[in-house]
Amino acid sequence: MASNPPAPEAPYAPSQPSPETFGYGGHRADEGPWEEWNPTAESVRPVRGKHRVAKQRGGGFARSSTVLGVGVIAAVSAGGMASANTGKAPVSISMPDLPNVGSLISDDDPAPQTESALAAFGSETAVDADESTVESAVESAAQSTADAGEALRSRIMAQVESQQTQYEVKAAAAAKKAEAEAVVKAEKEAQAKAAAAKKKAAEEAAKKAEAARLAELAKQFTLPTSSYTITSTFGQAGSLWSSGYHTGLDFAAPTGTLIKAVHSGTVTEAGWAGSYGYRTILTLDDGTELWFCHQSSINVSVGQKVSTGEVIGRVGATGNVTGAHLHLEVHPGGSATGIDPAAWLRSKGLNP
Structure with a gap:
């Protein structure tokens, strides 16, 4: 069985002011x-x-x-x-x-x-403290940022100075190395120039010495004849020679032209020699044999000593020839094979 709930009590409100009042006087x-x-x-x-x-x-x-x-x-x-x-x-x-x-x-x-x-006043003090703390924190953060920035700047400047120093050291080392290389190069060039000058001077001195020697030899040597024309040279090929090539140097001249001793020596042969016609062999002091061939006449005998420029015969056309001329051969050491007479004469200061 349901029942109605009790009505709520009305709030209490005193009809008269309480005699127990709070304050400094009567009821207010x-x-x-x-x-x-x-x-x-x-x-x-x-x-x-x-x-x-x-x-x-x-x-x-x-x-x-x-x-x-x-x-x-x-x-x-x-x-x-x-x-x-x-x-x-x-x-x-x-x-x-x-x-x-x-x-x-x-x-x-x-x-x-x-x-x-x-x-x-706790809240007020807390607020002031918070504000002070925030301000202090901001100042500290700003100071820390400034300090960090200054530290970073200092590090960057230190790195820049270090790199600059390294660059300067490297540049100085490179300059010193280049200078040393330049000095070495200059020394080498000076030495090369000095060596070249010395070599040139030595060559000139040698040439002068050789010229002096040849001049002295020229006084001791002479050409075998005069008023001549070179018609055949050493090594020249042709069917006119039995060996297939020319073995001497031909001085074409009129018959009877004087033939002179090129240098002082001893006559080791004088007479007929087949295809060479009348031939005279003059042996020099060093053993070199000089053959004078196709003479029309011989003016010396075997064993005779002659001096430079002395007449030993005359130009002719005896033997295997096509005209009057002197056929000259040079055989060093008496060898059977001769050498170029023109070169040998030039070595003695003579120019045939």
């Missing part, structure tokens, strides 16, 4: 009566922003009033909450007489009373 119209108020999350407006209580430095009374107001609000809130929880009528709260509230936060005696007052 702005002190009540009030209805019971139970704060909830919907009824309490959220606090926005920062609410700071200005610091009072003029005297202790303002600070004491603030502390007292906070105490009253706390006491009233506590009484209301108690009435809401127990459902009983609210009880008036009376505060005993307090001494001079200014002494609670006296500047001369920062004792436990001062600590209570400072607790009321």
Whole structure:
């Protein structure tokens, strides 16, 4: 069987002011009566922003009033909450007489009373501390950034200086090396020039010496005849010669032209020699044999010593010839094979 729920009790509201009043005098119209108020999350407006209580430095009374107001609000809130929880009528709260509230936060005696007052301003102090901390942190961060930047700049400058120093050292080493190479190159060039000059001087000296020697030899040697024409040279090929090539040097001249001893020596042969016609062999002191062939007549005999330029015969056309001429051959050391008479004569300072 259902029953109706009991009606809620009406909030308690005293008809007359309570004789136990709080304050410094009689009943005040702005002190009540009030209805019971139970704060909830919907009824309490959220606090926005920062609410700071200005610091009072003029005297202790303002600070004491603030502390007292906070105490009253706390006491009233506590009484209301108690009435809401127990459902009983609210009880008036009376505060005993307090001494001079200014002494609670006296500047001369920062004792436990001062600590209570400072607790009321905890939020303000925390805000100031937070702001100071933030400012200090910002300053520290800025200083740290500046220090880091300066340190980075110092490192970069140090690296730049180090690289510059290394570059200068390398440049100096390269310049020194180039200078040393230039000195070595100059020395080598000077040595080469000196060697070339020395070689040239030696060659010139040798030429002069050879010229002097040839000049001296020219006094000791002479051409075999005069008023002549060279008609055949050594090594010239042809069917006119039995060996297939010419073995001497031909001086064409009129028959009867004088033939002279090229150098001093001894006559080792004088007479008929077949295809050579009348031939005279003059052996020099070094063993070289000079053959004078196709003579028309012979003026010396075997074993006779002759001197340079002495007449030993006359040009003719005896033997295997096509005309009057002197056929001259040179056989070093008496060898059967002769050498070029023109070259031999030039070696003696003569130019046939």
